[in-house]
Amino acid sequence: MRIEVLNKGLFSLIVDNGRVGRQRDGFCESGPMDSNAFDWANFLAFNLDGTPCIEAIGEVKLRVDQDCVIAVTGREAHLKINDKPESTYQSQNVLAGATISFGSTLLGSKVYLAICGNWQVPKVVGSACTVVREKLGGLDGKGSALSVGDCFDIHANSRVKDSATCRTLPNQYRDDYGFVESIRVIPGYQFSSFSRVAVRTFETSTYTVSSSIDRMGFRFTGEAVASDMVDLRSEAIHLGAIQVPGDGQPIVMMRDRQTLGGYPKLGCVSPCDISRLAQAVPGEKVNFTFQHDEEARADWLLMTSRRRRLQGEIL
The missing domain is CATH 2.40.100.10 (Cyclophilin-like)
Incomplete structure (x- = not known):
């Protein structure tokens, strides 16, 4: 399955669990800023823990060329499939050729897109996580953020085929991103x-x-x-x-x-x-x-x- 970036948003990166244990070698930890949203996105998309996701600030638009299962999470996240609004914090079945648009209604907040399957992205120092400052990770392995026209492949998980299969995180269990509590x-x-x-x-x-x-x-x-x-x-x-x-x-x-x-x-x-x-x-x-x-x-x-x-x- 090929993913094509149609709109990159303000700042979008490929992230995974990061370069854990490599600070002693001079590499920053990296990883998702909001690890809770990252973990839930992968779970809802039937991925293993730590599978790469897209961490996005701003509106991102992608096209997929095969059927797939996705999930979008994050603060005030929103999702559209073929310009039709769909639920976040829920697994969604996407048909081949569809466009996926996602982002946050609060400018500056991070949103995570998980796509079910084995992401074919390069790993540098044991991680696919993008660190622009250190010029590590990303599709080119040199720390570049996602750009319009970028493409990458995902080997879809053949076990997730039932269109009725759906995972949903109920509203009461989703993170409260307010700051009423210290x-x-x-x-x-x-x-x-x-x-x-x-x-x-x-x-x-x-x-x-x-x-x-x-x-x-x-x-x-x-x-x-x-x-x-x-x-x-x-x-x-x-x-x-x-x-x-x-x-x-x-x-x-x-x-x-x-x-x-x-x-x-x-x-x-x-x-x-x-x-x-x-x-x-x-x-x-x-x-x-x-x-x-x-x-x-x-x-x-x-x-x-x-x-x-x-x-x-x-x-």
Whole structure:
């Protein structure tokens, strides 16, 4: 099956689970910004975990030359097949020659398209994930985002043939991408270098998502916080780490972050909240609250077990 890109949207990439475990070799982790939406897209499209998807910002349009099964997920996602609106968070049967249009009604949010089958895209350092900054991955293997006229092949899964087969994620189980609830933060080992006043300021202030956001990191504007650390060696950075540079404006490190950083860190965004934060757009207001690491671990285990149980019920 051949997929042809008719409209590339604003910024569209091929992503998979990323280059896990390769930071020590100098490669950024990469992977989907919203891993929850990515995982659900693959599940609903009858794919194995980690199968490549398209992560899109803006309206993307594709054409397929064979029958296939797809699923679209993400914040305020919408989908059209041959210009007819169809449901998201649900497997959809698409006929040969059809066009698929998908995107988000909220400009800047990410939407994921999964297509059932074995994606024939090159892997670089063990992953097909596109990292433009490092010139890795993508269809050309050099980190290029998708462009109009790009084509790639998918070997369809012959076991998924029943047109009545459908997986749907009910509305009540879909992620709430609002920011009424605070983003949970696990204190890091440099937490003690921030004064009680600085910590209190961070936890009681409302921060605005700035226009300086990308797959590398999200910058926030608001009340400044400062650390008493003046001499800090560069060290490895985890997904969600909150760095505080000299201007006191926090930066949350995301999927395409650099492998090392030298700013003090307040802590790390909980893995339960990083996908929600990744869907924030410039101008949105966010609050942060600290959480004990054991409580965060329990929340993560509970969230993953609930998802696996729900997937078992949907099967």
